[in-house]
Amino acid sequence: MELSRHLIAILNAITFVLSIPILGAGIWLAGRHHTDCIRFLQGPVIVIGLFVMLSSIAGFAGSYLRIRWLLWIYLAVMFLLIVLLFCFTVFSFSVTNKGAGEALSGKGYKDYKLGDYSTWLQRKVRSSNNWNPIKSCIKDAHICESLGKYKIASDFYEAELSSVQSGCCKPPTACSFLFINATYWTRPLNVDADPDCYRYSYVQSELCFDCDSCKAGVVDKVRHDWRKVAAVNIVIFFLLIVVYSAGCHSFRRSHEEGSYAKGII
Template identity: 80%
Template sequence: MELSKHLVAALNLITFILSIPILGAGIWLASNHHTDCVRFLQGPVIAIGVFMLLISIAGFVGAYLRITWLLWVYLLVMFLLIVLLFCFTVFSFAVTNKGAGEALSGKGYEDYRLGDYSTWLQKRVRSSENWNHIRSCVVDAHVCDSLKVYKLASDFYRAELSSVQSGCCKPPTACNFLFINATYWGRPLTEDADPDCHRYSYVQSELCFDCDSCKAGIVDKVRHDWRKVATVNIVIFFLLIIVYSAGCHSFHRAQEEGTYTRYGKGII
């Protein structure tokens, strides 16, 4: 009987430990320089981590105090958590499955097009309310300042820019703008059909922050970060299934042995 009690408690301790990587992933997203600007993504990850941590504590307490109803609640909520984690992970991969930078001949960086990414992510950054916050956050982060070290076009073209720098700090390569310095480009005499070519501004606080390429750069960064978190979630999901199955079996055995009673005074 005591073995069942300790086994259920140990399983909940494992669940508690498993919640740490998920919570840590959410905190990592929140502290990541650019994904901090896109708060609609990191919230669900942190919520799942906190939720999992709390129910593991409830299961641990229920096991040691032998409170049947608390363990029933724990098993029910754990089942819902597994379903939620599965749905969230599938959704994460679905919305981050499309999209990638366009490799450029002779360039160390890539160009980004918003239309290459999932419709859901496009809608998030096309929303005026969302984008005003994201744009302001990225501008305040001074993501383009580090590019000012490139004084020569040859050096700049070899630079490995982040997706945010490539999309927001310069006009798209297709515009054929003349390099003057990394954040100041001369317009060609011919007009280009790409709307981003007209959105590019010489004002250093604006540059291409209103361009679709900037939105695409943000989405690409978020896409890579979110897929890392989704990969962690897959591992946690299968471990949770194992822990949950073992927990159900142990709890069933404990009930048959009379280890738990309704109000927490077990048979010793």
């Protein structure tokens, strides 16, 4: 019983320490300026971090101090956290299982099409309530201005652009715009190739920020971020199962000892 009690205390102390940066990151994201680019993950991050912290405190105190009602709370919260992590991880993989950039011959970057991604992610960026702040952030971050170093078309075509730069700062390749510089293209040769051919603006503050390709570039970034979070959640999920199993064992042993003591009396 002593070994089990100390083991649970150590495991919960570790999970408590891990919960601090998780919760802190979520609060920091939530408190940022309203033009934050992508904030789809902050809610789940805060909830997960808070659950981990509360369950760790209850588990540490309940097992180490032998407070049975705290163990009850600990086991209940831990069970909910495991279910939450499982659901969130499955959901993350389900909405990110499709979509990728289209490789282009002779180009270092890719083109992105919104229709290639999950319907749920498409709805997120098509909503003006979500897209307007994202677009504002892209402008404020001067993401496209950083491409000004490419003065020659051949250098630009070999550049490895991010999905946001490729989707938002230039017109789709299918339109066959003529390269002037990295953020200024003119006279499309195939204007009917893509609806974004009409959406591209020569105004430097607009460019392709209202294009579906820009939204697709943002979705592609979200997709990669979610898959990273989901991969980490898998590790945390199995760790929590180990901690939860140890907590159940400790609670059962505590209950047996209490029943045994009553029998002697």
